[in-house]
Amino acid sequence: MTQLRPVVGTPDEYDLNDSNHVPWVLGTHLHPGVGPLDRTPPGSRVCMIEAHGFARRKPYHHHKLTLVFAAMRQFRDELREAGYEVEYVQAETFGEGLATYFDRYPDDTLVAMRSPSHRSGDRFADLVDDAGGDLELVGNELFCSTRAAFDEWADGETDAFRHERFYRWMRRESAVLLREDGTPVGGEWNLDESNREFPPDEWASPPVYEPATDDLTAEVSEWVAEEFDTWGSTEDFAWPVTREDALAALDHFVAERLPEFGPYQDAMRADDPAMAHALLSPAVNLGLLHPWEAVTAIEDAYESREDLPLNSAEGAVRQFLGWREFMRHVYRHAMPDLAEASQLGAERPLPDLFWSGETDMACVGGSVGDVYDRGYSHHIQRLMVLANFATLWGVDPAELNEWFHATYVDAYHWVTTPNVVEMGSYGSGVFATKPYVASANYVDRMSDYCSDCAYDPDRTTGKGACPFNALYWDFLARNEDDLRGNHRMGFLYGHVDDKRDDCEMDEVYQRVSELRSMEREGEL
Known part of the structure; x- marks a missing residue:
């Protein structure tokens, strides 16, 4: 079996030759050649806990839950076929699963790679302690760097x-x-x-x-x-x-x-x-x-x-x-500040169309449809269609993050939070140097959505004008105090000034008001 370790930095050095030190394989650590499992002699005991409670907290995509639970059970069977003694506990919570495990094996010390999710190590340590067991956490080797x-x-x-x-x-x-x-x-x-x-x-x-x-x-x-x-x-x-x-x-x-x-x-x-x-x-x-x-x-x-x-x-x-x-x-x-960050003060609820896909906006409806069908859309649909629309709309970044976390098969809190709250929503400023927002011109240039859309990408106001355009100028105007001084966005405010001088911003505000009414009525 090929060993794999991070190539940037020095991985932890340890072995599990003691039979009472047992690998705890989490559902996102399903690789036979890394971490405690790789350092365990063949035929050793392995702990896996399939907890179900988390899956009841959000309307997760069917494919996502199928993927997680099927992959865990497949890995369990593969380890057993390879000669490992897999103690596979199914329980409502990790706490219940750990209690069951340590009731069977009270002298074991579980050894697990750290999950990248915030404070997960502390939570697992507390749960193991409550179950009367012992836990050792080691470096997560499923990354290229330590x-x-x-x-x-x-x-x-x-x-x-x-x-x-x-x-x-x-x-x-x-x-x-x-x-x-x-x-x-x-x-x-x-x-x-x-x-x-x-x-x-x-x-x-x-x-x-x-x-x-x-x-x-x-x-x-x-x-x-x-x-x-x-x-x-x-x-x-x-x-x-x-x-x-x-x-x-x-x-x-x-x-x-x-x-x-x-x-x-x-x-x-x-x-x-x-x-x-x-x-x-x-x-x-x-x-x-x-x-x-x-x-x-x-x-x-x-x-x-x-x-x-x-x-x-x-x-x-x-x-x-x-x-x-x-x-x-x-x-x-x-973390933890990033999860609740909203430096632009965005606090609107996520429009229902993110769940229903019912909208005449071809790019947004089509992207939501892709996610509904497979729990997937590629990164530009995520950033420049879905997150772009939500940011222009003024959606609370945390609520948008919850939607991404629930609906995408590859989404976990550690990866959605910086991608959605920061990159997609410009919520914190920890690494994004400007909001990644755009008008319909970007979507028209990089896609074929606009050719069959009910909305006109070349119009900003009036019936049939693409919502992205008015929302874009409205976003710039309402966040002017925060963004005009941004060296990457200053030139855009020259256009805002021109629109104000020509009284076009009043029409923009009127169009945005119409769009918000349309969304409330389910007619956007």
């Missing part, structure tokens, strides 16, 4: 919470896509500007890998539908729930989809939610894949193939080695 390595680097780095600086540091430390002299392959660190093309009409996206659904997963899907109050489609589940399928999905992405990924990474097509994206984040966030496995597969393919452009390889590496790692470190440093 907490200590980032903290040491960030301590002397004035712009530690700027992704570009972090990403370059990770590339240097890991030597990924790097020349021998330490400079980036191709001469540039970041080829994001080469990721913004829109495909021609004749372009066909590469096929998507969809693993077969076996009996166990089908049974879990039916159980989830009966047991929990879920949101989203109960049909067409097609996510990897085993390590074998996750590795096959990685191979398929690198072989079939990666060459097309780079240029069209930011593009959106109404009938193509996957485009050429990797679709690997659910497997990586469950631990079925290690991010370093994805990084090395991408780099190896770039070095050995002539059909793989650098902007595709670098763009994909940036997601795994850069952004995902960055989100993890930002989250743990900015």
Whole structure:
């Protein structure tokens, strides 16, 4: 079995040769080659607890709960087939599950990797203590960098919470896509500007890998539908729930989809939610894949193939080695304040259309529909359609975060909170240097939604004008005190001033008032 460890920083050193030190494998740590499980002799006892209570707290997507519970049960069976003694406890809460476990094995000490979720380690320690047991927490090895390595680097780095600086540091430390002299392959660190093309009409996206659904997963899907109050489609589940399928999905992405990924990474097509994206984040966030496995597969393919452009390889590496790692470190440093941050004072409730998908706005309705169907839409739909609309509308970032957390199959609090509250809503300012908001012009340029939409992207006011336009200018106006001094946004306020001089802002305010009335009546 291949051992995998963080490549930036020094992993914890320990072993579990004592039979009373037992790996506790959490539902997002489903990798056989990392952490306590990898350091345990074959045939040892392993603890897994399938808690159900969390799934009753939100209207989670049916596919998300199916994915989590099916992957855990598949991993349990794989470990048993490999000779491990898996004590698999099903309970309403972790507390009840731990009480059951320590009633059976009172002398055990559970050893678990730290979950990236805020204060989860403290909560687990308290629960184990209440159950009369012992717990040791060790480093989470399902990332490419350690907490200590980032903290040491960030301590002397004035712009530690700027992704570009972090990403370059990770590339240097890991030597990924790097020349021998330490400079980036191709001469540039970041080829994001080469990721913004829109495909021609004749372009066909590469096929998507969809693993077969076996009996166990089908049974879990039916159980989830009966047991929990879920949101989203109960049909067409097609996510990897085993390590074998996750590795096959990685191979398929690198072989079939990666060459097309780079240029069209930011593009959106109404009938193509996957485009050429990797679709690997659910497997990586469950631990079925290690991010370093994805990084090395991408780099190896770039070095050995002539059909793989650098902007595709670098763009994909940036997601795994850069952004995902960055989100993890930002989250743990900015919590708990980040979860409730709203520096612009946004406090409106989330419009019902995020749940119903009922709107004449083709981009918003289509993106919500994609999430309903599969628990997924790609990152530009998330940022520049859904979060963009919510931010312009003035939605409370925490409520938007709850929606993302519940509805996406790859969503966990540690990853949605910095992405949604900060990047999507400009809630804190911990790393975002401006709000990522845009008018209909962006959506029209980067998608085909507008061609069949009931709203006109070229109009700002009046009946039939795209809501994004009036909402955009209204957002700038109502947040002027906070944003006019932002060096990245000052030029926009020249346009606001012109609109005021021409009395156009009065029409904008009138249009926004109409839009809010339409939303209340379910007619937006």
